[in-house]
Amino acid sequence: MINVAVLGYGTIGSGAVEVIETNQAVLQKRTRHAVNVKYVLDLREFPGTSVEKKVIHDFAIIENDRDVQVVIETMGGLEPAFTFAKKALKAGKAYVTSNKELVAKHGAELIALAKENNTNFLFEASVGGGIPIIRPINECLTGDIILEISGILNGTTNYILSKMTYDGWTFEQALKDAQDKGYAERNPEADVEGHDPCRKIAILASLAVGQQVDFEDIYTEGITKITAEDIRYADALGCKIKLLGTYKMVDGEHFAMVAPKLVPNTRPLSGVSDAFNSISVVGNMLGESMFYGAGAGKLPTASAVIGDVVQAINSMNQNTGIIWNPEKLVLSSTDNFAQKVFIRMKDSVDKAKVAAAFGDVEEVKASGVEGEYAFVTGILKEKELKEKTKEFEEILGYIRLA
Ligand code: HSE
Numbered sequence: 324m325i326n327v328a329v330l331g332y333g334t335i336g337s338g339a340v341e342v343i344e345t346n347q348a349v350l351q352k353r354t355r356h357a358v359n360v361k362y363v364l365d366l367r368e369f370p371g372t373s374v375e376k377k378v379i380h381d382f383a384i385i386e387n388d389r390d391v392q393v394v395i396e397t398m399g400g401l402e403p404a405f406t407f408a409k410k411a412l413k414a415g416k417a418y419v420t421s422n423k424e425l426v427a428k429h430g431a432e433l434i435a436l437a438k439e440n441n442t443n444f445l446f447e448a449s450v451g452g453g454i455p456i457i458r459p460i461n462e463c464l465t466g467d468i469i470l471e472i473s474g475i476l477n478g479t480t481n482y483i484l485s486k487m488t489y490d491g492w493t494f495e496q497a498l499k500d501a502q503d504k505g506y507a508e509r510n511p512e513a514d515v516e517g518h519d520p521c522r523k524i525a526i527l528a529s530l531a532v533g534q535q536v537d538f539e540d541i542y543t544e545g546i547t548k549i550t551a552e553d554i555r556y557a558d559a560l561g562c563k564i565k566l567l568g569t570y571k572m573v574d575g576e577h578f579a580m581v582a583p584k585l586v587p588n589t590r591p592l593s594g595v596s597d598a599f600n601s602i603s604v605v606g607n608m609l610g611e612s613m614f615y616g617a618g619a620g621k622l623p624t625a626s627a628v629i630g631d632v633v634q635a636i637n638s639m640n641q642n643t644g645i646i647w648n649p650e651k652l653v654l655s656s657t658d659n660f661a662q663k664v665f666i667r668m669k670d671s672v673d674k675a676k677v678a679a680a681f682g683d684v685e686e687v688k689a690s691g692v693e694g695e696y697a698f699v700t701g702i703l704k705e706k707e708l709k710e711k712t713k714e715f716e717e718i719l720g721y722i723r724l725a
Contacts, residue, residue, distance in 0.1 A: 324356060324357045324358075324359050325354065325356040325357070325358050325359065325392050325393065325636050326359050326360075326361040326388075326390050326391045326392060326393075327343070327358060327359070327360055327361065327391065327392070327393040327394070327395055327632060328360075328361055328362040328363070328364065328385040328388075328391045328393075328394050328395070329360060329362070329363045329364070329374075329395045329397065330364045330365075330382070330385075330394060330395065330396040330397065330398050330404070330407060331364070331365060331396065331397045331398030331399070332363050332365040332367070332369060332374065332378070333397065333398075333399075334505040334620075334621045334624075335397035335421050335448070335621060335624050335625055335628065336363070336365075336395070336397040336398075337372075337621070338621035338622050338624060338625030338628075339395050339397060339625045339628045339629060339632075340360050340363070340373070340374060341621075341622065341625065342622065342625045342626060342628070342629040343358050343360055343629060343632075344360075344373065346629070350629070350632075350633065353633050353637075354633055354636040354637060356636060358632065358636070360374065360377060361377065361388070361390070361391055362377055362378075362379050362384065362385055362388075362391070363377045363378050363379070364378075364379055364380070364381075364382060364385060365378060365380070366380065382403070382407055382410070385411070386410045386411065386414050387414075391416060392416060392417065392635075392636070392639065393416060393417045393418075393419060393632055393635050393636065394407070394411040394416050394417070394418050394419070395419045395420070395628055395632065396408065396418065396419070396420040396421075396422055396425075397420070397421050397422070397628065398422065399421075399422050399424065399508070399509065400422070400424055400425075401424055401425060401428060401429075404420070404422050404424075404425045405425055405428075405429055408420070408425065408429070408433050408436075408444070409433070409436060412433065412436045412437050412440050412442060412444060413436070413440060414440075415440050415441070415442050416442060417437075417442050417443045417444075417445065417635035417636075417638075417639070418433070418437070418442075418443070418444050418445070419445045419446070419448075419628055419631040419632055419635055420444075420445075420446050420448070420449065420628075421446070421448035421449055421624055421627070421628055422446075422449060423446075423449040423450065423519065423522040423523055423526060424522060425449075426446045426449045426522075426526050427449075427522035427523075427525045427526050427529075427538045428538075430444075430446070430526060430529060430535075430647055431529070431535050431647045431648060431649040432649060434645050434647050435649070437642060438642045438644070441640055441641070441642055442640070442642065443634070443635050443638055443642060443643050444645075445631035445634060445635055445643075446526075446631070447627040447628070447630055447631045448624050448625075448627035448628045448631065449523070449526060450476065450523040450526050450527060450602075451474075451476065451523070451600045451602060451614065451616070451618050451627075452478060452598075452600060452616070452617050452618040452619045452620060452623045452624045452627065453616050453617045453618075453620075453622075453623030453624060453626045453627050454600055454601075454602065454614050454615065454616040454617070454618065454627075455614065455627070455630070456527070456602050456604075456614050457526075457530065458630075458634075459604075459612075459614065460527065460530045460531060460604070461530060461643075461645050461646075464604060464606055464609060464612070466606075466608060466609075467606030467607055467608050467609045468572075468606065468607040468608075469531035469532075469572070469604060469605070469606055469607075470571070470572050470605045470606065470607055471569070471570065471571045471572070471603070471604070471605040472524070472527045472528065472531055472568075472569070472570045472602065472603070472604050472605075473567055473568070473569040473570070473571075473592075473602070473603050473605075474567065474568060474592070474600065474601055474602030474603055474614075475565050475566065475567065475568075475592060475595050475599070475600050475601050475602075475618070476519075476520035476523040476524060476566075476568040476600055476602065476618070477514055477517075477519050477520040477523070477566055477568075477600070477618070477619075478501075478506045478597075478598035478599070478600060478617075478618035478619025478620065479498070479501045479506045479507045479508070479511065479514035479515070479519075479598070479619065480514055480515060480517075480520075480545070480546050480566045481565065481566065481595065481596065481597065481598060481599065481600065481618070482497060482500070482501045482504075482506060482597050482598045483497040483498055483501060483515070483546065484546060484549065484563075484564055484565065484566070484583075485497075485596040485597050486500070487549070487551065487554050488554050488557070488558075488563060488564070488596075489596065491551075493551075494546075494547075494549070498511060498515065501514075501598070504598070504620065505619075505620055505621050506598050506619040506620055514545075515545050515546055515547050516543070516545035516547065517543040517544055517545035517546070517566060517581045517582070518543065518545075520543075520566060520568040520581050521538050521541050521543040521568065521581045522538045523568060524541065524568030524569065524570055524579055524581060525537065525538035525541055525579070527568075527570060527602070528570035528577070528579055528652075529647050529652075530645070530646075530647060531570060532572075532577065532652050533646040533647060533648055534647070534648050534650050534651070534652040535647070535648065535649050535650060535651045535652060536570075536577075536579065536651075536652050536654065537651060540579075540653075540654045541579045541580065541581060541654070542579075542580045542581070542582070542657045543580075543581040543582070544581065544582040544583065545566070545581075545583075546564075546566050546583050548720055549564055549583055549722075550720070552667070552689065552692050552695075553667075553720065553722060555689040555690065555691055555692055556665065556667070556687055556689045556692065556697055557585055557722075558689070559687055559688065559689040559690070560585060560587075560665065560687060560699070561587060561588050561589075562585040562586055562587050562588060562593065562724075563585075563586050563588065563593040563594075564583050564584070564585060564586075564722060565583065565584055565586045565592055565593065565595070565725070566581070566582070566583050566584075567581070567582065567583075567584045567586070567592070567725060568580075568581045569581070576655040577652055577653075577654050577655060578654060578655050578657060578659075578660060579654055580657050580660060582723060583722055583723075584722065584723050584724065584725040585665055585722050585723070585724045585725060586725040587724075587725070590725070591603075591613060591615075592725070595615065598617065598618055598619045598620060599615065599616065599617060599618055600615070600616065600617075600618025600619075601613060601614065601615040601616075602614045602615075657705045658704065658705050658706035658709075659704055659705070659706070660704070660705045661702050661703060661704045661705070662702060662703065662723050662724055662725075663699055663700055663701065663702055663703065663723075663724040664699070664700045664703050664708055664721050664722070664723050664724065665687065665697065665698075665699050665700075665721060665722045665723075665724060666681075666684075666697065666698055666699075666700065666712070666718070666720075666721040667695055667696075667697045667718070667719040667720050667721065668695065668696045668697070668715055668717040668718055668719060669694065669695065669696070669717040669719060670694050670695055670696050671717060672696050672715060672717040674696065676714075676715075677696070677698070677715075680711045680714060680715075681698070681700045681701075681703070681711060682700070682701055683701060684698035684699060684700055684701075685698055685699045686698050687699060695719065696717075699724065708721070
């Protein structure tokens with residue numbers, strides 16, 4: 324029998340226990356062991372549940388119990404998760420986590436610690452919920468140089484944008500519903516301001532390059548400025564607004580960014596709605612490969628956690644060798660990122676001044692939006708975008724085209 328301990332019995336932790344209980348027979352077949360939840364560490368009690376008698380409040384019990392081989396951490400946040408991860412790995416236990424803050428900040432260090440202790444630090448659930456993306460990058464796309472990773476990496480914001488687009492909901496109404504459905508972070512600012520997808524693209528970029536990409540270095544914009552008018556303009560342009568996390572390698576330089584983008588309806592990412600995520604990976608030999616699935620929520624995320632538990636059991640006393648060196652990768656400035664940009668200004672703006680600043684632009688009209696001058700620029704560098712938009716006090720907003 325393999326004993327596991329679950330740290331944090333919230334949405335994902337209780338989901339992980341549910342997957343173990345529901346799929347016990349298949350887990351036993353795949354690992355050749357019965358998988359038993361021995362402890363649940365939480366500040367709370369859970370009377371009347373299947374884990375009622377397993378709840379403990381002291382991590383030392385888990386650390387010192389030689390019969391616990393795998394620790395599952397679904398608490399989120401840096402501490403005490405980081406301390407628990409180090410202690411568990413030093414005690415030779417495999418550590419499986421859904422905690423993207425922990426992975427983005429300390430992934431390289433914890434992978435190295437797992438290696439030193441001949442065990443594993445696994446984190447499939449930290450990016451893309453139930454979508455397999457970490458293992459494909461680490462174990463399948465290994466014949467390629469990865470040139471680009473781009474995707475919808477946050478279920479909450481995709482849910483909000485989808486509800487605003489298809490059902491005419493307000494931002495607040497959709498966020499509340501995403502929280503009720505268990506998609507949103509405890510502090511939903513992490514979702515709507517883009518911090519969550521920023522950590523996720525940092526993790527994916529680190530794995531693609533095999534070096535530390537600091538999430539603090541990634542230019543990040545969320546969706547809080549997106550309005551019902553923007554949604555109407557997107558429709559007029561034949562696009563959907565999506566919050567995209569992007570990593571690109573161009574001529575040996577590395578770029579990363581998180582921002583809302585106008586994605587043409589002809590591209591598969593535009594059709595990814597609700598809490599679904601989708602990630603496109605471009606390799607120098609592969610071309611493009613797309614990954615799609617449930618990006619948030621209790622059971623999809625728990626499914627990824629338990630997939631890692633199976634790998635941990637099948638790789639007991641044998642490190643799987645994930646390559647993520649602590650040496651920091653210096654990202655190039657986004658100033659040289661270039662794309663077309665959709666810009667909205669008050670109708671009172673001097674059109675000749677717009678033409679002088681942005682050159683030939685294509686005017687866009689949206690039904691039901693009055694009193695504005697909206698247009699799409701030619702290809703514009705980020706640096707120019709910043710400088711030129713500052714010249715206009717009539718500016719109402721802008722969104723980059725994907
Ligand atoms: N809050 C996250 C999201 C959960 O909405 O995608 C999954 O990481």
